[in-house]
Amino acid sequence: MNFINKLNAAWAANDSLLCVGLDPDVERLPAQFRGSPDGIYLFCKEIIDATADLACAFKPQIAYFAALGAEQQLEKICAYLRGKHAHIPLILDAKRGDIGATAKQYAREAFDRYGADAVTVNPYMGFDSVEPYMEWQDRGVIVLCRTSNPGGSDLQFLEVDGKPLYQHVARLVADKWNTNGQCALVVGATFPQEIAQVRALVGEMPLLIPGIGAQGGDIEATVRAGRTDAGTGMMINSSRAILYAASQGSEDFAQAARRVAHETRGAINVHR
Numbered sequence: 117m118n119f120i121n122k123l124n125a126a127w128a129a130n131d132s133l134l135c136v137g138l139d140p141d142v143e144r145l146p147a148q149f150r151g152s153p154d155g156i157y158l159f160c161k162e163i164i165d166a167t168a169d170l171a172c173a174f175k176p177q178i179a180y181f182a183a184l185g186a187e188q189q190l191e192k193i194c195a196y197l198r199g200k201h202a203h204i205p206l207i208l209d210a211k212r213g214d215i216g217a218t219a220k221q222y223a224r225e226a227f228d229r230y231g232a233d234a235v236t237v238n239p240y241m242g243f244d245s246v247e248p249y250m251e252w253q254d255r256g257v258i259v260l261c262r263t264s265n266p267g268g269s270d271l272q273f274l275e276v277d278g279k280p281l282y283q284h285v286a287r288l289v290a291d292k293w294n295t296n297g298q299c300a301l302v303v304g305a306t307f308p309q310e311i312a313q314v315r316a317l318v319g320e321m322p323l324l325i326p327g328i329g330a331q332g333g334d335i336e337a338t339v340r341a342g343r344t345d346a347g348t349g350m351m352i353n354s355s356r357a358i359l360y361a362a363s364q365g366s367e368d369f370a371q372a373a374r375r376v377a378h379e380t381r382g383a384i385n386v387h388r
């Protein structure tokens with residue numbers, strides 16, 4: 117099943133637009149996982165099992181693994197997801213962007229090494245830097261458009277031909293790059309007005325929307341701006357607010373993650 121079909125199926129099966137982000141910061145892991153050679157994997161595995169029926173996608177962020185030389189644990193997490201929760205899309209958050217020959221290697225990393233259903237990429241270097249990912253026609257290519265961070269405005273808000281740059285990215289991806297129907301866009305929950313602008317430009321294209329939870333994005337405004345007529349169209353990501361939901365020592369971390377994931381899915385669904 118290709119990425120878009122798998123996403124549609126997961127939206128329906130779990131009645132969820134919530135993407136659970138896997139950003140395992142060793143400093144914040146419960147004590148039993150710190151210092152253990154497989155600790156990151158084991159922590160993420162418990163989070164995954166605690167939230168798999170509440171999520172429409174899982175999104176591991178590669179930097180948390182690469183910084184520690186812990187790619188083998190990421191490989192194990194991806195293999196576990198593909199085996200035990202094969203119906204939930206696996207998005208590798210890598211935000212790659214490079215010349216075509218190098219992009220091909222990044223695509224092999226995301227799709228062959230980690231077996232991801234989709235990967236995040238940066239459009240700054242243009243179509244030939246994104247095209248290599250599209251050779252994997254059954255996978256998703258999720259292009260940064262209007263990112264959630266304040267500094268995203270430095271470039272993405274620059275006016276070009278009377279429109280902010282992020283709108284050109286949205287149009288370019290929707291009208292030209294998405295030849296195989298496998299693209300999605302990243303738009304931050306911290307900018308609901310821009311989510312609405314992007315939705316108006318790209319029709320039903322799925323949007324990956326990080327920025328609720330730890331970054332403070334407004335769930336109601338996000339959902340109202342980004343939903344499609346079918347009440348779907350979004351992968352609304354939360355990472356730290358779910359991973360580190362347990363208050364110091366007083367609550368089991370996996371139960372706390374489940375509680376917050378459940379509340380977040382509910383808060384999203386109220387406005388769909």
Ligand SMILES: O=C(O)c1cc(=O)[nH]c(=O)n1[C@@H]1O[C@H](COP(=O)(O)O)[C@@H](O)[C@H]1O
Nearest residue numbers: 177209236263264326329330331354355356
């Ligand atoms: O591509 C992303 O996932 C992404 C894009 C963006 O504009 N903003 C953003 O926060 N992200 C990622 O989404 C996650 C947000 O994490 P929390 O703020 O902890 O929910 C991190 O893994 C970020 O790298």
